[in-house]
Amino acid sequence: MAKITYIEPSGTRHEVEADNGSTVMETAIKHMVPGIEAECGGALACATCHVYVDDAWTDVVGQPSAMEEDMLDFAYEVQPNSRLSCQIKISDAVDGLVVKVPERQA
Numbered sequence: 001m002a003k004i005t006y007i008e009p010s011g012t013r014h015e016v017e018a019d020n021g022s023t024v025m026e027t028a029i030k031h032m033v034p035g036i037e038a039e040c041g042g043a044l045a046c047a048t049c050h051v052y053v054d055d056a057w058t059d060v061v062g063q064p065s066a067m068e069e070d071m072l073d074f075a076y077e078v079q080p081n082s083r084l085s086c087q088i089k090i091s092d093a094v095d096g097l098v099v100k101v102p103e104r105q106a
Helices: 024-030 055-061 066-072
Strands: 002-007 013-018 050-053 082-084 097-100
Touching: 002 024, 013 024, 050 055, 055 097, 066 082
Parallel strands: 002 097
Antiparallel strands: 002 013, 050 082, 050 097
């Protein structure tokens, strides 16, 4: 289990427990975190689970794959720390991860 903190654009924080092996997107949906739409269900076929990874965690979660980068082209206001939350796997290594939800999804 890992704790993940999602921060809404308003600053509202959602700290939730995440199961190892799931994804940041699946965890957001399970806990009804506002702003994570996940229209494709994690199939890497949209950009509606876009998040900004806190700078302290970018090295831990790593860089997006080439396919993920292609999908990020469709995301709203992409930044260097942008990731699709369906591509970030939960493990003990991400315990404490902080992500920000963008103003809107693509």
